Amino acid sequence: MDQWLTSLRTQTPQEGFELAIKLSRMGVKYTQPSDEARAAMRPEYAEDPAIVTAASHVVAVNFQTVAAANDWWR
Amino acid sequence: MDQWLTSLRTQTPQEGFELAIKLSRMGVKYTQPSDEARAAMRPEYAEDPAIVTAASHVVAVNFQTVAAANDWWR
Amino acid sequence: MDQWLTSLRTQTPQEGFELAIKLSRMGVKYTQPSDEARAAMRPEYAEDPAIVTAASHVVAVNFQTVAAANDWWR
Amino acid sequence: MDQWLTSLRTQTPQEGFELAIKLSRMGVKYTQPSDEARAAMRPEYAEDPAIVTAASHVVAVNFQTVAAANDWWR
Amino acid sequence: MDQWLTSLRTQTPQEGFELAIKLSRMGVKYTQPSDEARAAMRPEYAEDPAIVTAASHVVAVNFQTVAAANDWWR
Amino acid sequence: MDQWLTSLRTQTPQEGFELAIKLSRMGVKYTQPSDEARAAMRPEYAEDPAIVTAASHVVAVNFQTVAAANDWWR
Numbered sequence: 001m002d003q004w005l006t007s008l009r010t011q012t013p014q015e016g017f018e019l020a021i022k023l024s025r026m027g028v029k030y031t032q033p034s035d036e037a038r039a040a041m042r043p044e045y046a047e048d049p050a051i052v053t054a055a056s057h058v059v060a061v062n063f064q065t066v067a068a069a070n071d072w073w074r
Numbered sequence: 075m076d077q078w079l080t081s082l083r084t085q086t087p088q089e090g091f092e093l094a095i096k097l098s099r100m101g102v103k104y105t106q107p108s109d110e111a112r113a114a115m116r117p118e119y120a121e122d123p124a125i126v127t128a129a130s131h132v133v134a135v136n137f138q139t140v141a142a143a144n145d146w147w148r
Numbered sequence: 149m150d151q152w153l154t155s156l157r158t159q160t161p162q163e164g165f166e167l168a169i170k171l172s173r174m175g176v177k178y179t180q181p182s183d184e185a186r187a188a189m190r191p192e193y194a195e196d197p198a199i200v201t202a203a204s205h206v207v208a209v210n211f212q213t214v215a216a217a218n219d220w221w222r
Numbered sequence: 223m224d225q226w227l228t229s230l231r232t233q234t235p236q237e238g239f240e241l242a243i244k245l246s247r248m249g250v251k252y253t254q255p256s257d258e259a260r261a262a263m264r265p266e267y268a269e270d271p272a273i274v275t276a277a278s279h280v281v282a283v284n285f286q287t288v289a290a291a292n293d294w295w296r
Numbered sequence: 297m298d299q300w301l302t303s304l305r306t307q308t309p310q311e312g313f314e315l316a317i318k319l320s321r322m323g324v325k326y327t328q329p330s331d332e333a334r335a336a337m338r339p340e341y342a343e344d345p346a347i348v349t350a351a352s353h354v355v356a357v358n359f360q361t362v363a364a365a366n367d368w369w370r
Numbered sequence: 371m372d373q374w375l376t377s378l379r380t381q382t383p384q385e386g387f388e389l390a391i392k393l394s395r396m397g398v399k400y401t402q403p404s405d406e407a408r409a410a411m412r413p414e415y416a417e418d419p420a421i422v423t424a425a426s427h428v429v430a431v432n433f434q435t436v437a438a439a440n441d442w443w444r
Contacts, residue, residue: 005384008442014079017097021104023387023433027426030391032416045419046106049119053128054423056101060135061430063097069442072082072143088153091171095178120180123193127202130175134209137171146156146217162227165245169252194254197267201276204249208283211245220230220291236301239319243326268328271341275350278323282357285319294304294365310375313393317400342402345415349424352397356431359393368378368439 001030008069016070020062024055075104082143090144094136098129149178156217164218168210172203223252230291238292242284246277297326304365312366316358320351371400378439386440390432397428 004026010016032038045051067073078100084090106112119125141147152174158164180186193199215221226248232238254260267273289295300322306312328334341347363369374396380386402408415421437443 001384001388003384005387006382008383008437009444012080013082014075014077017079017100018075018104021101024426024430026387027391027429028422030388030429031422031425037417041417041419041422045423047111047115048419049115049122049125050128051419051423052102052105052115053119053125053132054420054427055105056098057128057132057135058423058427058430059101059104060098060132060139061427061434064135064139065430065434065437065442067082067139067143069437069444072139074083074143086154087156088149088151091153091174092149092178095175121185121189123189123196123199124202126176126179126189127193127199127206129179130172131202131206131209133175133178134172134206134213138209138213141156141213141217146213148157148217160228161230162223162225165227165248166223166252169249195259195263197263197270197273198276200250200253200263201267201273201280203253204246205276205280205283207249207252208246208280208287212283212287215230215287215291220287222231222291234302235304236297236299239301239322240297240326243323269333269337271337271344271347272350274324274327274337275341275347275354277327278320279350279354279357281323281326282320282354282361286357286361289304289361289365294361296305296365308376309378310371310373313375313396314371314400317397343407343411345411345418345421346424348398348401348411349415349421349428351401352394353424353428353431355397355400356394356428356435360431360435363378363435363439368435370379370439 008066010066010070013067013073016066016073017059017063020059020066023062024058027058082140084140084144087141087147090140090147091133091137094133094140097136098132101132156214158214158218161215161221164214164221165207165211168207168214171210172206175206230288232288232292235289235295238288238295239281239285242281242288245284246280249280304362306362306366309363309369312362312369313355313359316355316362319358320354323354378436380436380440383437383443386436386443387429387433390429390436393432394425394428
C-alpha cells in the first residue's frame with residue numbers, strides 16, 4: 001500500500017472529520033483491496049439505510065481518534 | 075463540501091447533543107451524497123426500530139467526542 | 149426541541165445511568181420525531197432480543213460519557 | 223426503579239466485570255421493564271450466537287466504564 | 297462463578313490481547329452459562345463471517361481496556 | 371499461538387493503522403483458528419457491504435488503541 005497517512009493533525013475540525021471518512025474507507029480497502037469488488041458493492045452500500053448508518057458509525061469512531069489527536073481543536 | 079464544522083465547542087450540553095446529531099447525519103451524507111437517495115431511504119430509516127437504535131448509537135459515539143471537547147461542560 | 153438537557157452532572161451513579169437512558173431515547177426521538185411513529189415501533193422494539201441488546205449498548209455508550217462527566221462519582 | 227447502583231467501585235476486577243454484567247442487564251430492563259416479556263425473550267437470546275456476542279459487546283463497553291472508575295485496579 | 301480474574305496487568309501486549317479474548321468469552325459465558333448450549337452454538341459462531349467479525353469487535357473493545365490498564369505497555 | 375505482538379509502538383500513523391488491521395485479523399483468528407475455515411469465509415466476507423463495513427469498524431476501534439499507545443504520533 002502506498003503512503004497515504006502521515007499525520008493525524010488537521011487545521012480544522014471539518015478537515016478532521018474528512019480524515020475520519022478517509023480512515024473509514026481505508027479500513028474497507030484493506031479488507032477488500034480489489035477496486036472492482038468495492039465498486040460492485042457500492043450501489044447496495046449507499047442505498048441501504050442500515051449500512052449507511054453503520055458507515056456513519058465507523059466515521060464517528062475514527063473521528064474520536066482524530067479529535068483526540070488534535071486535542072479537540074481547542 | 076461547503077464549510078459546515080468550525081468548532082466542537084458549544085454553549086450547553088443540549089447544543090452539544092444537537093451537534094452530535096449533525097455529525098451523525100454528515101457521516102451519512104458523505105457516504106451517500108445524493109439528497110434524492112437519502113430522501114428515498116428516509117421512510118425505512120425512521121420506522122425500523124433496529125435502524126433508529128443504530129442511529130441513536132452513532133449519536134452517542136459522536137456525543138462522547140463533543141462532550142470531551144467541551145470538558146463535559148463542567 | 150424544548151430544553152431537556154442542562155447538565156451531565158448527577159448526584160448518584162444510578163441517576164447517571166438514568167440520564168444515559170434519557171440520552172439514548174433522545175437519540176431516537178431526534179431521528180424519528182413523530183410520537184405516533186415511535187409508539188408504533190415500540191412493541192417490536194421491546195420484544196426483540198437483538199434490539200433490546202442494541203438498546204442496552206447505546207445506554208452503555210452514553211453511560212461512559214455521563215460517568216466521565218461526573219469523574220465516575222469518585 | 224428501586225435503588226440498585228450506589229457506586230462503581232469494586233474490590234477486584236472480577237467484581238467489576240460482574241458489575242458490568244449487571245449494568246448491561248439493567249440497560250435491557252429499563253428498555254423492557256416487564257419480567258414476563260424478558261423471560262419470553264430469554265431462550266432466543268441465549269442460544270443465538272449473534273445475540274450472545276452482542277451481549278458480550280455490551281458487557282465490554284460497561285467494563286471499560288467500571289475499570290476506569292476503579293483506576294483499572296492498579 | 298469461580299475466581300477467574302485477579303488483575304488486568306500483563307507482561308506483554310500479546311498476553312494483554314489474550315486476556316481480552318478471555319474477557320470476551322467470559323461475557324458470553326455469563327450470558328449463556330450452559331457449557332452444552334455454548335458448544336451447540338460454536339459451529340455456527342465460528343463459520344459465519346458476520347459473527348467472527350463481531351467477536352473480533354468485542355475483543356478490540358476489551359483490548360482497549362486491558363491496554364489502558366497496562367499504560368499501553370510503554 | 372506464536373509470538374506475534376511485542377509492542378503497540380509504530381514509527382508512523384500508517385504503520386499504526388496497519389497494526390490495527392493485524393489486531394483485527396488476529397481477533398478473527400483466535401475465534402476461528404482453522405486456516406481452512408477462515409479461507410472458506412473469505413469470499414462472502416469481502417463482498418458483503420455490511421461485513422466490510424463491520425470489519426472497518428473493528429479496525430477503527432483497534433486504531434484508537436494503537437493511536438493512544440503512540441500518543442497520537444504527536
